Amino acid sequence: MNAPDTDSELRAAAAARQRATLAALRTALLAVLPPHCLLFDEEDTRPYECDGLTAYRQLPLAVALPENEAQVVAVLRACRELRVPIVPRGAGTGLSGGAMPVAEGIVLSTAKMNRIVAIDAQARTATVQPGVRNLAISEAAAGHRLYYAPDPSSQIACTIGGNIAENSGGVHCLKYGLTLHNVLRVRMATADGDIVELGSCGPDAAGLDLLAVFVGSEGMLGVVLEATVKLVPKPPQASVIMASFDSVVRGADPVADVISAGIIPAGLEMMDRTSARMVEPFVRAGYDTDAAAILLCESDGLPEEVEEEIARMSAVLARAGATAIAVSRDEAERLRFWSGRKNAFPAAGRISPDYYCMDGTIPRRRLAEVLTGIDALAVEYGLRCANVFHAGDGNLHPLILFDANAPGEFARAEKFGEAILALCVAAGGTITGEHGVGIEKLDSMCEQFTVEEIAAFIAVKRAFDPARQLNPDKAIPTLDRCAQYGRRKVDAGLFKFAHVPVARHA
Amino acid sequence: MNAPDTDSELRAAAAARQRATLAALRTALLAVLPPHCLLFDEEDTRPYECDGLTAYRQLPLAVALPENEAQVVAVLRACRELRVPIVPRGAGTGLSGGAMPVAEGIVLSTAKMNRIVAIDAQARTATVQPGVRNLAISEAAAGHRLYYAPDPSSQIACTIGGNIAENSGGVHCLKYGLTLHNVLRVRMATADGDIVELGSCGPDAAGLDLLAVFVGSEGMLGVVLEATVKLVPKPPQASVIMASFDSVVRGADPVADVISAGIIPAGLEMMDRTSARMVEPFVRAGYDTDAAAILLCESDGLPEEVEEEIARMSAVLARAGATAIAVSRDEAERLRFWSGRKNAFPAAGRISPDYYCMDGTIPRRRLAEVLTGIDALAVEYGLRCANVFHAGDGNLHPLILFDANAPGEFARAEKFGEAILALCVAAGGTITGEHGVGIEKLDSMCEQFTVEEIAAFIAVKRAFDPARQLNPDKAIPTLDRCAQYGRRKVDAGLFKFAHVPVARHA
Structure with missing residues (x-):
């Protein structure tokens, strides 16, 4: 009769710990965001439990909807202090579960940061906040007979922040390129709350091309604060x-x-x-x-x-x-x-x-x-x-x-x-063209890449986010998972190369 | 009279140490490369003391000219064992000193790896070894009325490996894009001698876009072993x-x-x-x-x-x-x-x-x-x-x-x-359009980027090459140097973020 008691005691202790974390999180978030930018109740957080890949669901502890850059940074710093992971989210139209919450974390939605900052018709660029919808950019540029070319089928709803996270495509991308080819510059916040500018409006930028590594990084490297995208003339x-x-x-x-x-x-x-x-x-x-x-x-x-x-x-x-x-x-x-x-x-x-x-x-x-x-x-x-x-x-x-x-x-x-x-x-192809890996294709990543290549991805993720605060356990499988997937022998030496942390959730 | 003695004793000890390193290096390299692929004598290594930026010169300890991938990997591993840094080199036509040797290191030239592996006219791609000259790709594709578009003015001499390292441009790049936009796939060796494939011949690749971060990384992240580049039709x-x-x-x-x-x-x-x-x-x-x-x-x-x-x-x-x-x-x-x-x-x-x-x-x-x-x-x-x-x-x-x-x-x-x-x-521009940072523009990097941005570069460099084996002290200034440059206060916290190593040569 002892085991069930111990079991229920453990469960009670876990629940008490979770309540304590949630209380601390509530206090910390309310200190940096106004109440209308925070959702804690289950009926409010329920709509955020999944993205377009509805087969995978998870309620988050809370949803933060910051209204400006300072608030994003404050949320990132508060979560870092409490070691609470963050899943960034645009409109939640993704199809690979990249925006699915993690149980012990929050969702950071950029929906309220939806201002078009500037349209520069001469330079043919639009500078926008991350929560601006894909189609809204073209609508804002229409007066100049310009538009934003990448057109995912969700373009009425999906946001540019989400497009950048997933390197979204669309029918027009054959001729006009993927999101990567149409984004010139991103200002983003790292997991530590540092603000970094990637790319430039010039034809090339000095230093490593971190803009390219950021586009398509599925919310693992930072949170988009502002982006400058190319506009192209509407063909007559x-x-x-x-x-x-x-x-x-x-x-x-x-x-x-x-x-x-x-x-x-x-x-x-x-x-x-x-x-x-x-x-x-x-x-x-x-x-x-x-x-x-x-x-x-x-x-x-x-x-x-x-x-x-x-x-x-x-x-x-x-x-x-x-x-x-x-x-x-x-x-x-x-x-x-x-x-x-x-x-x-x-x-x-x-x-x-x-x-x-x-x-x-x-x-x-x-x-x-x-x-x-x-x-x-x-x-x-x-x-x-x-x-x-x-x-x-x-x-x-x-x-x-x-x-x-x-x-x-x-x-x-x-x-x-x-x-x-x-x-x-x-056949010499890849496991995703435009939907991302998310939670859905972690095993297929082990099919696509060698462990050396996965180790390189992990090393870059760690360079940006050593504590694994941002969208943990998405997009890149752990080397353990690769080993379990079983196709390849994972050399222990690689774990050292990639400074692989012990995965918390794997 | 003691100081000079001590001084000359120190110099003698340093010289003895260098002789010992050189002897160990010679033995290690001769164990993995045939003698005709190694240069040790000053008259032979002299031509490698600078690239196109002739104002900066430095003799290397040795020059290795591997003939195949296995030899590149063997050289990388031998140097890692001995903690001897490596400066990769194409044709040495670069204009920013990126291929200038370091005093205690070797030059790894890809000049002997100059085979055109395949021209695929239907897919419009060329797969080549790193030492293939830029113009040689177009010459090889001419029979299909195709050519390789990026055309640095050194295109008769410069190699595709060097073009990739510097993300080279040219007159045609306005319409046809920089090297980055014309390279589909790179196989490269990391500082540890692991072989990694970056990019793909598909329209997008899963995982982080490490190809983009590799192109233009100035020999700091790995050595090109093979590249697949786009060919475009010759305009009539x-x-x-x-x-x-x-x-x-x-x-x-x-x-x-x-x-x-x-x-x-x-x-x-x-x-x-x-x-x-x-x-x-x-x-x-x-x-x-x-x-x-x-x-x-x-x-x-x-x-x-x-x-x-x-x-x-x-x-x-x-x-x-x-x-x-x-x-x-x-x-x-x-x-x-x-x-x-x-x-x-x-x-x-x-x-x-x-x-x-x-x-x-x-x-x-x-x-x-x-x-x-x-x-x-x-x-x-x-x-x-x-x-x-x-x-x-x-x-x-x-x-x-x-x-x-x-x-x-x-x-x-x-x-x-x-x-x-x-x-x-x-004016909202950048410090380099196509020549790279090399040794020349390290101070200008501090002008261009915030310390947070430099810290992100350093973090990515470390992710690939934690021991700083590959082209150390090029392209990315240390945070110390940024602080000395004096424009900006460097927050000590950032050093932690970037896991900044104590610079060996700064």
């Missing part, structure tokens, strides 16, 4: 080709051909029949639902450039065996062609209770082969998979359809997803 | 405009105007009258030596695109008050127009015994103001200064003319150079 004309193919393989080949012909389309997307059929009844985009695959190829620029590029791309597609080719005749039709692509994920909800979106990349010329491999895996795992993705970037988004209420289906979907990523890595 | 047509202006200020304004008009020229260079007059008798490029400033604006692409862009740029230049505008009529004339620009630095040697080339960047729209400021500084320091530079990038190359044999002139030239860089920083 845009047209899109919709081409049908009678096999996925035949549709995949011209993707590399278009690029090899010296054309960088403004967008080059592929949908398979499953995707077209799931979206067409929903949005009536005019898709050929008999085709095995559809390619959408956009050109933008001066009217003559667009005309010439559309003609050249059409010729490449025809030579590759397209069974039908349609070119948008006006802006309304162009937007209609795109509406199906943009609504593919919501449409998946109409034909399947649940879906799981992957994000691997592969070299373009291996598209056909990897898509065939995914088909084979779908049979092996007994699950359907829709493919709708950034073909020009070689960035796949296999959408695994499953029913979470059917016993074992979620676990099978996860295994299927891991197998797809392993296939991408084997 | 190129033309260049030569426009004259009767004042530097009037010539500077249209630089921002051209870019604001939505044109990214293939090159946009400026020369002032001093530069035109020093180069014209030498190369007979047909320059207007009465003009206060000349702009060279190049367009490349399809013939119709070039025609349209040349017309639009000519209109902008005419509106800005150009006193003469000439467009190259054929390829021979285009090359002639460029020949003056490309030979400006050698030509400086004809009118001045010595010259010192600076490399600051500024926002384009502040060109006129900064050029006027440099004129004022030239008067203040009593030295002539020629300006010939990448105007479109805002990347200045003031060429300070001096005579090293005239007492005090070199010191005055150095001070003048520092003042120019301070002016660039004050």
